[in-house]
Amino acid sequence: MKMLALENISRTFANGSAGFKNVSLEAEKGEVIGVLGTSGCGKSTLLRVLSGLDQEYTGHVKVNGNAIKSVHKDIGIIFQEPRLMPWLTALENIAFGLKGAAKKQKQAEEFTNLVGLAGFEGHYPKDLSGGMAQRVSIARSLITKPEILLLDEPFSALDAFTKMQLQDLLLSIWKQYQTTMVLVTHDIDEALYLCDRIIILRGQPGEVYKELTVQQPRPRSRGDAELARQKEEILSFLNLNKTSQEDHYEKSNTPAK
Amino acid sequence: MSGKEEVLSRQISVKSKVRVQMPRKLRGILLGSAIPAVLLVVWQYLSHIGVFESHLMPAPTAVFDKLAEMVNDGSLYGHVGITLYRIFFGFVIGVSAAVVLGALVGYAKTAEHLLDPLIQAFRAIPSLAWVPLFILWMGIAEPSKITLIAVGVFFPVYLNIVSGIQGVDRKLIEVGKIYNFSDFELIKRIILPASLPSFLVGIRSGLGLGWMFVVAAELMGASKGVGYLLVVGQNTYSPDLVIASIVLIAILGKTSDSLLKKLEDRALHWQDSIGKKA
Numbered sequence: 287m288k289m290l291a292l293e294n295i296s297r298t299f300a301n302g303s304a305g306f307k308n309v310s311l312e313a314e315k316g317e318v319i320g321v322l323g324t325s326g327c328g329k330s331t332l333l334r335v336l337s338g339l340d341q342e343y344t345g346h347v348k349v350n351g352n353a354i355k356s357v358h359k360d361i362g363i364i365f366q367e368p369r370l371m372p373w374l375t376a377l378e379n380i381a382f383g384l385k386g387a388a389k390k391q392k393q394a395e396e397f398t399n400l401v402g403l404a405g406f407e408g409h410y411p412k413d414l415s416g417g418m419a420q421r422v423s424i425a426r427s428l429i430t431k432p433e434i435l436l437l438d439e440p441f442s443a444l445d446a447f448t449k450m451q452l453q454d455l456l457l458s459i460w461k462q463y464q465t466t467m468v469l470v471t472h473d474i475d476e477a478l479y480l481c482d483r484i485i486i487l488r489g490q491p492g493e494v495y496k497e498l499t500v501q502q503p504r505p506r507s508r509g510d511a512e513l514a515r516q517k518e519e520i521l522s523f524l525n526l527n528k529t530s531q532e533d534h535y536e537k538s539n540t541p542a543k
Numbered sequence: 544m545s546g547k548e549e550v551l552s553r554q555i556s557v558k559s560k561v562r563v564q565m566p567r568k569l570r571g572i573l574l575g576s577a578i579p580a581v582l583l584v585v586w587q588y589l590s591h592i593g594v595f596e597s598h599l600m601p602a603p604t605a606v607f608d609k610l611a612e613m614v615n616d617g618s619l620y621g622h623v624g625i626t627l628y629r630i631f632f633g634f635v636i637g638v639s640a641a642v643v644l645g646a647l648v649g650y651a652k653t654a655e656h657l658l659d660p661l662i663q664a665f666r667a668i669p670s671l672a673w674v675p676l677f678i679l680w681m682g683i684a685e686p687s688k689i690t691l692i693a694v695g696v697f698f699p700v701y702l703n704i705v706s707g708i709q710g711v712d713r714k715l716i717e718v719g720k721i722y723n724f725s726d727f728e729l730i731k732r733i734i735l736p737a738s739l740p741s742f743l744v745g746i747r748s749g750l751g752l753g754w755m756f757v758v759a760a761e762l763m764g765a766s767k768g769v770g771y772l773l774v775v776g777q778n779t780y781s782p783d784l785v786i787a788s789i790v791l792i793a794i795l796g797k798t799s800d801s802l803l804k805k806l807e808d809r810a811l812h813w814q815d816s817i818g819k820k821a
């Protein structure tokens with residue numbers, strides 16, 4: 287049985303001119319799926335639907351074969367911004383989603399160490415750097431042990447170096463927990479470095495335009511020649527068959543290489 | 544030669560650092576009291592040379608003597624006590640009502656549509672306009688005064704709670720929703736702490752209005768209290784008593800506000816803003 291299955295999901299706004307439509311997708315346990323697409327093609331909307339925050343969609347979302355229609359304890363999400371509670375310390379933020387006081391402290395400490403924040407437990411969000419705050423938010427979503435993790439451009443606001451560190455952190459977590467992940471990103475390199483499969487959305491509303499598999503075994507080298515070739519391919523997908531209007535649109539929105 | 548200069552400049556910088564760091568609190572107090580102190584001296588001097596006539600504007604020493612006299616014969620405590628009693632209960636009642644209604648209106652859309660227009664309409668009435676009605680209903684004793692104070696305290700607290708709750712970042716609420724929080728948990732763990740800053744602002748301005756209304760209530764009919772002392776001062780032609788009462792109100796108001804400020808600083812230490820030292 288598939289860990290996660292989307293059956294013909296649509297969620298549109300503004301009389302069907304925005305959002306996404308007819309997205310079908312299946313993910314095995316432990317698979318990492320990347321979602322690429324130009325700005326505004328409904329990637330964030332897709333994750334909001336999967337997380338259960340947005341319930342006004344058509345189609346079915348199935349987790350382990352069971353259709354779900356609201357937030358689900360097996361699905362966690364990491365937002366683009368850390369979204370930490372400013373009145374809680376790093377440790378308390380990490381423990382935020384845990385129910386019941388028993389073992390809370392110990393688990394929170396364990397996850398603090400996992401994301402490499404030992405020594406910063408008592409810091410408030412205002413005293414954390416952007417990368418540290420995003421680590422806290424990663425730990426917060428992992429601590430409830432979700433089987434499926436949704437990530438909405440989780441590293442896009444970080445500098446290149448921190449970004450690479452956190453990508454590797456994510457991979458080590460994936461190795462340890464075999465979490466199924468859906469990663470929305472603007473960064474083609476990031477998708478190629480992390481994902482088993484990449485879905486390309488295009489259009490307004492967005493539809494699945496291409497799907498490609500990344501065969502390279504992990505850990506991958508960031509400078510790998512095969513990955514570079516696939517990057518070319520993806521770039522051409524994102525630019526192919528465009529109308530003149532889209533041309534203009536994409537020039538201003540495709541992330542600079 | 545250049546080495547010497549370096550040593551010198553370093554010494555200077557060390558010196559200036561020490562000077563800024565050491566008495567931060569003390570320095571604040573000194574700076575804050577500098578202008579009042581100068582004004583006091585000028586006032587005293589002008590009274591001394593007769594520019595201020597003593598039957599209209601007595602010297603600071605005369606005012607102080609008056610305060611000391613009231614302390615010594617014990618009458619001061621009764622007046623201050625009853626005023627504090629009134630403002631305390633008025634404040635507590637006003638804040639409680641504001642918390643309940645504000646939370647309801649801020650959180651539930653239906654409650655907002657039902658209640659907010661009405662409350663806003665009442666807010667447009669100057670609170671003092673209620674006085675005759677309160678006196679007719681409750682007589683001239685404590686209940687009418689306390690009610691007036693409560694009404695005065697209610698509005699700033701209510702407004703701040705509502706805007707605080709409605710201003711809570713939807714993104715933080717979504718985090719709670721992801722963990723399947725119940726409404727109660729959402730309120731307790733996200734909405735209340737997130738709206739605490741604006742709640743505390745409301746409480747402080749509520750207390751300020753509370754002082755205004757306690758004096759107003761006591762001016763209008765009381766046989767005891769700091770506001771009553773003002774009336775007595777006016778009727779007996781003793782400006783020293785009037786000014787002494789004003790000073791008293793200033794001291795009490797400032798003290799109670801500082802207490803709230805301290806509470807605020809303690810409750811909001813997590814806030815990242817200017818005016819907070821790192």
Ligand SMILES: Nc1ncnc2c1ncn2[C@@H]1O[C@H](COP(=O)(O)OP(=O)(O)OP(=O)(O)O)[C@@H](O)[C@H]1O
Pocket residue numbers: 299300304305323324325326327328329330331332
């Ligand atoms: N609640 C909403 N009401 C109306 N329109 C919406 C809503 N949410 C999203 N949209 C519209 O849907 C479209 C897709 O938005 P979405 O945020 O999913 O894009 P995205 O692919 O994540 O873009 P980006 O890469 O810039 O984050 C946008 O045109 C947006 O204006």
Ligand SMILES: [Mg+2]
Pocket residue numbers: 329330331
């Ligand atoms: Mg987005």
